[in-house]
Each structure stands twice: as structure tokens, then as C-alpha cells.
Amino acid sequence: MSASSESILEAFPLTIRDWLASVVPLDWLQWLILSLIGIVAILTVFGLTFAFTTVTERKLLGRFQNRLGPNRVRIFGIRVFGFFQPFADAVKALTKEDIVPAAADKVLHFLAPCAMVAFSLLGFAVLPFGKHLSLLSNIDAALLYFFAAGAASELAIFMAGWSSNNKFSLISSMRALAQLISYELPLLLVAVPAVLMAGSLSLTGIVVNQGGDLGILNWNVFTPWGFAGFIIFFIAALAECNRCPFDLPEGESEIIAGYLTEYSGFKYALFFMGEYFGMMSLSGLGVTLFLGGWQAPCAALAFIPSYLWFYAKLIVMILCFIWMRATLLRLRMDQLMRLSWKFLVPLALVNLGTVTFWKYTADWEGGMLVARWLIAIALVILPFISLGKVLSSGLGPRKYRYA
Amino acid sequence: MSLSEPIPGSTIRAVHDDFHGDLLEVSMGPHHPSTHGVFRMIVTLDGEVVVKLKPVFGYLHRNHEKLAENNAYLASIPYTDRLDYLCSLTNNWAYVHAVEKLSGIEVPERAEYLRVILGELTRLINHCCLVGFLLNDLGTSFTPLLYSLRERERMLDMIEALTGSRMMCNFMRFGGLRTDVSSEWLAQLKTYLDTTFARYLDEQDALLTGNEILLARTQGVGVLKSDLAINAGITGPMLRASGINYDIRKVDKYSIYDRFDFRVPLGDHSDTYDRYMMRMLEMHESVKIIQQAIKDIPEGPFIDPKAKNRGLRPKAGEAYARIEGPKGEIGFHLISDGTGNPYRYRVRPPSLINLTVLEDMCLGQTLADTVIILGSVDIVLGEVDR
Numbered sequence: 001m002s003a004s005s006e007s008i009l010e011a012f013p014l015t016i017r018d019w020l021a022s023v024v025p026l027d028w029l030q031w032l033i034l035s036l037i038g039i040v041a042i043l044t045v046f047g048l049t050f051a052f053t054t055v056t057e058r059k060l061l062g063r064f065q066n067r068l069g070p071n072r073v074r075i076f077g078i079r080v081f082g083f084f085q086p087f088a089d090a091v092k093a094l095t096k097e098d099i100v101p102a103a104a105d106k107v108l109h110f111l112a113p114c115a116m117v118a119f120s121l122l123g124f125a126v127l128p129f130g131k132h133l134s135l136l137s138n139i140d141a142a143l144l145y146f147f148a149a150g151a152a153s154e155l156a157i158f159m160a161g162w163s164s165n166n167k168f169s170l171i172s173s174m175r176a177l178a179q180l181i182s183y184e185l186p187l188l189l190v191a192v193p194a195v196l197m198a199g200s201l202s203l204t205g206i207v208v209n210q211g212g213d214l215g216i217l218n219w220n221v222f223t224p225w226g227f228a229g230f231i232i233f234f235i236a237a238l239a240e241c242n243r244c245p246f247d248l249p250e251g252e253s254e255i256i257a258g259y260l261t262e263y264s265g266f267k268y269a270l271f272f273m274g275e276y277f278g279m280m281s282l283s284g285l286g287v288t289l290f291l292g293g294w295q296a297p298c299a300a301l302a303f304i305p306s307y308l309w310f311y312a313k314l315i316v317m318i319l320c321f322i323w324m325r326a327t328l329l330r331l332r333m334d335q336l337m338r339l340s341w342k343f344l345v346p347l348a349l350v351n352l353g354t355v356t357f358w359k360y361t362a363d364w365e366g367g368m369l370v371a372r373w374l375i376a377i378a379l380v381i382l383p384f385i386s387l388g389k390v391l392s393s394g395l396g397p398r399k400y401r402y403a
Numbered sequence: 404m405s406l407s408e409p410i411p412g413s414t415i416r417a418v419h420d421d422f423h424g425d426l427l428e429v430s431m432g433p434h435h436p437s438t439h440g441v442f443r444m445i446v447t448l449d450g451e452v453v454v455k456l457k458p459v460f461g462y463l464h465r466n467h468e469k470l471a472e473n474n475a476y477l478a479s480i481p482y483t484d485r486l487d488y489l490c491s492l493t494n495n496w497a498y499v500h501a502v503e504k505l506s507g508i509e510v511p512e513r514a515e516y517l518r519v520i521l522g523e524l525t526r527l528i529n530h531c532c533l534v535g536f537l538l539n540d541l542g543t544s545f546t547p548l549l550y551s552l553r554e555r556e557r558m559l560d561m562i563e564a565l566t567g568s569r570m571m572c573n574f575m576r577f578g579g580l581r582t583d584v585s586s587e588w589l590a591q592l593k594t595y596l597d598t599t600f601a602r603y604l605d606e607q608d609a610l611l612t613g614n615e616i617l618l619a620r621t622q623g624v625g626v627l628k629s630d631l632a633i634n635a636g637i638t639g640p641m642l643r644a645s646g647i648n649y650d651i652r653k654v655d656k657y658s659i660y661d662r663f664d665f666r667v668p669l670g671d672h673s674d675t676y677d678r679y680m681m682r683m684l685e686m687h688e689s690v691k692i693i694q695q696a697i698k699d700i701p702e703g704p705f706i707d708p709k710a711k712n713r714g715l716r717p718k719a720g721e722a723y724a725r726i727e728g729p730k731g732e733i734g735f736h737l738i739s740d741g742t743g744n745p746y747r748y749r750v751r752p753p754s755l756i757n758l759t760v761l762e763d764m765c766l767g768q769t770l771a772d773t774v775i776i777l778g779s780v781d782i783v784l785g786e787v788d789r
Contacts, residue, residue: 065549167429171451171770244544245616253437253540254771329616330542332771333451395618398676400684402666403648 009305013041014132038135042124049315050276051086057322058085064326093269101165101262108163112259113267116156116274122149123281128204130294130307142203143191146285147184150240153278154180157242157249157259160271164262172258175333176242176249182340183239183246189348190229190236193355194220194289203285207293215298221290224376225354228384230290232344232351234320237286239336241279243321245328246336253330283317284310291317343391347383354379426454429770433462437540437774440784444761444773451769456762460755463788471748476502476577476715479748484571486750487786489532490525492562493728495575500657501724501735502577506717508710513703514579515659520592520696521565521574522726523689524558527600529729530682530689531555533781537679538611540778541620547611554603561592577715579706593697596690604686612683621676625764625776628673635760639731639753640681641780644670651727658726662699663692675772678779716743730754730781750789754782 008015017037021030055070059082062069071082078084100109126142128134139145154176161173195201197220198209212218220226239246250258260271287293291313294306331339354376361372432443441462447455467486471479483498484491496518503510510518535551559569565588566572566581574581611617627637632645642649650667652660668684670677719741725734731753738747757780765773 061544061546065546066553067549167427171427171429171448245542247542248771251542251771253542254431254774256436325544326546328543329538329614329620330771331616332620332769334769335619392615392619395615395622397613397618398672398680400668400670400680402668403650403653 055085096265098265103165105163112160113270119152120274120277127284141201161259168255172249183236186344187236190232210292219292224380228380237282244325287313350383463784467789481573487783490529491572492521492525497726497733499575504724505722508578516700526729537778578710583705625675644677644681645673675779752786754786
């Protein structure tokens with residue numbers, strides 16, 4: 001994988017990797033080192049991203065809520081607006097007592113947080129982080145692999161809820177499973193259009209398909225079906241990561257902390273880590289499917305290495321997640337499922353039709369091009385309005401009378 | 404088909420009968436994030452649907468009534484602060500109102516105006532808290548709560564400037580108030596209500612009242628039928644949310660409430676959303692009352708100089724006096740045997756009586772709904788348990 005025509009920056013990670021591998025003379029060891037370097041790089045980059053996402057989230061929530069957020073932690077007298085907080089948090093989590101309930105299933109109770117982190121890391125293996133950066137770039141069915149691996153993290157939540165032997169945890173794990181089943185479907189269904197357009201299940205193929213002379217306008221999100229797909233994807237991703245407004249498994253107002261109720265210390269931190277890794281990998285998938293992956297928005301900005309573009313888009317997605325959390329209320333369980341089955345799934349199915357139309361009208365020109373856009377937009381908007389009407393029927397602001 | 408559709412308890416029943424599903428009994432509280440204190444609900448769940456709910460309270464019992472029977476009349480005023488610790492001024496007011504009725508003490512004009520101002524300010528504080536905590540129960544990550552608490556802080560600052568205490572005010576006296584109010588304070592309060600607080604109300608309305616998720620979560624949830632509300636003795640915004648026009652400020656016209664122009668909002672759907680909206684609309688009305696009172700307040704004594712506070716010995720007899728507190732009818736029943744402390748002292752706590760219909764509102768709703776229904780009842784455990 002030589003990158004002679006690319007800029008030095010673009011090839012920089014590869015150069016480092018090749019150099020490190022070349023230090024080792026043995027062939028089989030070289031192969032091992034090559035894969036290990038990739039894994040270590042992902043763990044480091046996303047581990048640090050996790051750490052700083054937690055503090056960014058707390059700072060941003062603070063600002064959303066008219067307060068400062070954490071700003072006390074300092075190292076060697078340096079206080080960078082409290083951005084050393086995650087290190088203090090890590091030390092605290094590691095030194096806290098690990099409490100296991102007497103009636104818990106000890107083995108499962110221990111395994112659940114480990115499984116959570118492990119499963120949530122699997123998704124990173126297939127994400128194309130940059131032009132040449134992907135751990136398993138040669139997997140053809142990368143998308144299928146991603147969903148298979150992503151769904152497994154709910155198993156960890158169920159393990160945690162079941163093994164804790166706590167009623168709140170049990171309710172929470174049941175909720176988590178119901179939520180998984182409800183939201184995996186729209187997530188998959190809106191990924192299909194991108195596959196259809198690219199003609200490939202490979203994530204790299206999907207990203208390459210979004211490149212071209214038009215730059216940012218080639219991204220899937222700037223087509224009618226892509227826009228609808230991105231919104232549905234974002235909502236379903238929120239639910240998939242158990243983030244607000246779909247944080248029902250953790251619904252602290254009724255079931256305390258759900259499956260986390262009986263966890264303390266570093267096990268708790270591992271769940272947190274798993275949740276954030278899941279959020280990052282799903283954001284990465286969203287970026288890949290709809291936001292052009294590592295493509296720069298226009299050719300003039302292509303001098304910035306592709307992996308930085310990917311990372312920037314991923315951060316923007318995560319900031320949107322945080323924004324949602326600061327703004328929205330939690331849905332009820334039945335409403336959550338209704339939203340999925342009666343709104344998102346039908347919309348995603350209609351979206352499949354829209355993308356088929358889009359694909360087979362790719363050669364329409366001139367006035368037909370306008371018609372193509374109008375028809376596609378109508379195919380997106382009309383179901384949205386009609387299904388939305390049904391969904392919110394009977395609801396609305398009220399007029400009040402005065403005595 | 405819609406998000407507002409209530410869960411049909413009967414159909415869920417039938418499905419579960421086929422599976423021979425067990426019921427799950429969950430003890431929520433006394434240590435639980437959303438029971439607003441040490442309140443406990445023993446909830447029996449069928450899946451997520453509540454089939455039985457048993458409230459348990461008394462964890463915060465402090466023997467308030469018996470303590471007052473062994474105290475001089477004056478010494479009970481600071482204790483009443485601690486009943487409903489969010490609205491100490493209305494508690495004070497209800498108590499001194501009862502003692503004044505018992506011993507026939509007159510209240511000067513200026514003191515009545517100041518009592519109305521402070522009482523309505525307390526209502527604003529209470530409703531701010533309620534709206535914030537209710538939205539927190541609905542699953543927002545503290546955002547609306549902190550905005551509400553910011554306004555509450557500002558109002559508490561005003562109250563602190565006047566009474567010296569933020570929550571335990573101990574400010575009302577038999578025949579008036581403890582100190583007078585400066586005109587600067589009144590001007591400051593008026594400016595605050597006209598600008599900052601008005602902005603807060605608009606913001607709340609714009610951002611939350613029409614929010615789709617808020618509507619879906621609260622509309623049609625926790626319906627309290629008006630006949631049940633009457634039979635259970637529900638009062639305050641909860642009763643008015645059930646469509647009953649009963650506001651003691653209008654019914655009794657106690658103090659000088661007949662001089663102010665304000666309206667009483669009424670709900671038609673008796674659900675959690677109506678109870679939320681009652682509070683929002685009442686805040687607008689309270690602001691109107693305070694503005695009128697500040698405009699009309701006369702000069703004069705702030706306490707009847709002849710009124711005896713220390714060593715008060717009312718003639719033998721009994722009196723019940725009530726006012727419209729932020730949570731409902733707060734009343735005190737006093738029996739005097741002519742000595743320096745009451746023979747019998749009884750509080751009518753709106754929180755406790757409004758709480759009695761909790762199970763009726765929660766049956767057939769989901770576990771997540773019980774929390775917001777409880778939140779919309781507006782309880783303070785200090786008053787429930789006394």
C-alpha cells in the first residue's frame with residue numbers, strides 16, 4: 001500500500017506503521033506487528049476521544065444548563081479549563097470499591113462490562129478512517145459485520161441486568177432488548193440505500209462512491225433519500241446507543257440507573273466506555289454512509305489529510321448527540337416502540353423505493369433532472385407528513401378556559 | 404395508533420394470561436431519585452404496567468403537631484416554615500391567619516398587601532420548582548430544572564434580602580409582619596418580575612410547553628376524574644386541572660384578594676399536562692397580582708401595634724383558617740383552652756391529601772408514568788409526614 005502520490009501527511013500513519021514493521025526481521029512477526037499497530041492506534045485514538053468526550057459532554061451540558069461544568073482538576077498547577085478531568089475520573093474509578101451484590105451471579109456480573117467494551121470496539125475494525133486507514137479494508141460485507149457486532153453490545157446490557165439480581169436492572173435489561181429489536185431494523189433499512197447506490201456492501205466502496213467533482217454535493221446526505229436516511233439513522237443511532245431521548249434502559253427517573261444500578265468502580269466506568277465507543281462507532285458509520293466518510297468537502301480542502309476529515313465529522317456527530325441530551329425529554333417504552341415500528345420503519349421502507357427511483361433516473365437531464373428532484377423530495381416529505389400526523393394525532397397544545 | 408393512546412390495560416392482561424406471567428413487585432423508595440424525598444411506593448407491575456400501587460409515608464415524621472401543642476403560639480411560627488419547606492411564607496400565613504381568627508387580631512392594610520405579595524412570590528417559587536422537577540422526572544438531563552432553579556434563586560435572594568433567610572423565613576407575626584418592606588425592595592421586585600421572570604415564562608412556554616415529547620408523555624396520562632377529586636378532598640392546582648372552579652382566594656376572599664384582578668385557569672382533560680399547565684398559567688396570574696399589589700400598597704404600620712405576640716393567650720375556643728397555598732388548601736385548626744399554648748393544633752396538609760389519589764391515577768399506566776404523576780401531584784415530604 002504505497003502512497004507515493006499522496007501528500008506526506010496523508011501517508012504519515014502508514015509510513016510510521018511500515019517503519020515499525022520493518023524493524024522486525026521475521027515475516028510472521030511482521031504480520032502480527034502490522035495488525036497490532038492498527039489495534040493499538042484505534043484503542044489510543046478512540047480511548048482518548050472517549051476521555052475527552054466525557055469532559056466535553058460535561059462542559060457542554062454545563063453551558064447548556066447555565067453553569068460552568070467541571071473546571072477544577074489541575075495537573076502540576078496547570079488547569080486547562082478542567083480538561084484533565086477524565087484522568088481524575090479514571091483514578092477515582094480505579095480506586096473505588098468494587099461492590100458485587102451478595103445475590104448476584106458473580107461470573108456474569110464480572111463478564112458483562114468486559115463484554116460491553118469488547119463488543120462495542122468490534123465495529124471500529126471495518127470503519128474506513130481514511131483513504132488508506134481501515135483495519136479490515138478487504139471485508140466485502142463490512143456493513144453486515146458492523147451491525148452484527150454492534151447488536152452484541154445489548155447482550156452485555158442484558159447480562160448486566162440479569163446478573164445483578166435487582167428488579168430495576170431486570171426491567172432495564174428487558175427494555176434494552178426491546179429497544180434493540182425495535183431500532184436495529186430502521187438502522188439497517190436506512191443503510192441499504194447507500195449500499196444500493198454504491199453497489200457494494202464494503203464501507204470503503206460506499207465512501208469512494210460519494211467522491212467526485214462536486215465535492216460536498218456528492219455526499220449521500222445531500223440527496224432527498226440520503227437526507228431522510230440520515231435523519232432516521234441519527235434517531236435510530238440515538239436509540240441504539242441508549243442516548244437521550246431514548247435512554248430508557250438507564251431511565252434514572254423511574255429505574256434509578258437501570259442495568260448500572262449494581263455496578264460501581266471501574267466496572268461502571270467500563271460500561272461508560274462501552275457506551276461511548278458504541279456511540280463513536282455508530283457516528284463513524286453515519287459519517288461513512290451519509291456524510292462522505294473521509295472525503296473532503298471540496299477539492300481545495302483536500303490537502304487536509306482524509307483521516308482528519310473523518311475525525312472532524314465524527315466529532316460533529318458526537319456533539320449532536322450531546323446536544324440532544326441537553327435538550328430533550330425521555331420517551332416512554334411503548335412510545336419508543338411505536339415511534340420505531342409505526343414511523344421510522346415505514347419511512348425507511350419508503351426510502352428504499354425513493355432510492356431505487358433515484359438510481360434508475362440517474363441519467364435524466366435538464367428539465368427531467370428537476371422533475372427527478374421534485375419527485376424524490378415528494379417521496380420523502382409526503383410519507384413523513386402523513387405518518388407524522390398519525391403519530392401525533394390527539395396531541396397538541398391546548399386552549400385553557402378561565403373561571 | 405398515536406403516541407397519546409393510553410395503554411389498554413385489558414388487552415395487555417389477556418396476552419400475559421396466556422403466558423402465565425408473574426407480577427413484579429418493586430419497592431420504589433424511600434431512597435429513589437424521583438420520589439421527591441423519603442417517600443416510598445410499593446408498585447406491582449405487570450410488565451411495565453402498574454396494577455397496584457401502595458404509597459408508604461411517615462419516614463420524615465417529626466411530631467410537628469404535638470410539638471406545637473407544647474409550645475407558645477408564637478414559637479410555632481418557625482416550625483411551620485419546616486412543613487412545606489419550599490413555601491414557608493404561605494405556611495406562616497395560614498398559621499397566623501388561624502391564630503388571628505382565634506384571638507380576634509386585626510391586620511393593618513399594609514401588612515395585608517405585603518402578605519399577598521409574599522404569598523404570591525412563594526407561589527411563583529413553588530411552581531418554578533414543580534415545573535423544573537416535573538420535567539426532570541420526564542427525563543431531561545437537568546436542563547429545564549436548572550433554568551427554573553435559577554429563577555428560584557433570584558426570588559430567594561429577594562426573600563433573603565427581606566427576611567434574612569432563604570427558605571426558613573419565619574416572617575409573619577400575629578397582626579402583621581416581622582419587619583417592614585422598603586420601597587426599593589418593592590421596586591426591585593417589580594423590575595425583576597417585569598423583565599427577567601417574564602422572559603423565563605416566555606422561554607419555558609416557547610421551548611417546552613409545545614414540545615412533542617412533553618405532549619406525548621403527559622397528555623392523557625394520570626387522569627383524575629373530577630368527582631373523585633372532589634370526594635378525595637383534592638385542592639389547589641390539581642383540583643382545578645380536573646375542571647373544578649375552586650380557588651380559596653376567590654371562594655373565601657380572605658385577606659384582600661377581592662381587590663385584585665386575576666383569573667383562575669381550569670383544565671378540561673384532568674391529566675398530567677393539565678396539571679403542568681395549571682402551574683404555568685397560575686404563575687402568569689400571580690405575577691399580575693403582585694404587580695397590582697405593588698402599585699396599590701398604602702403607607703402605614705406593618706403590624707398592628709396592639710397585637711400581642713409574646714405570651715399570647717387566646718380566649719378558650721376554636722378556629723379553623725385556611726388559605727390557598729401553592730399546593731392547595733393549607734389550613735390550621737386550633738383549639739385554645741385559654742392557656743399560652745394550643746390545646747389542639749392540627750394542620751391540613753395539601754400535599755398529603757392530594758397524594759391520596761395517587762394509586763387511582765397510576766393504575767393502568769406504566770412505571771415511567773407513575774413518576775411523572777407523582778411529580779405532578781406536587782408533594783413535599785416535610786408536609787406529608789409532618
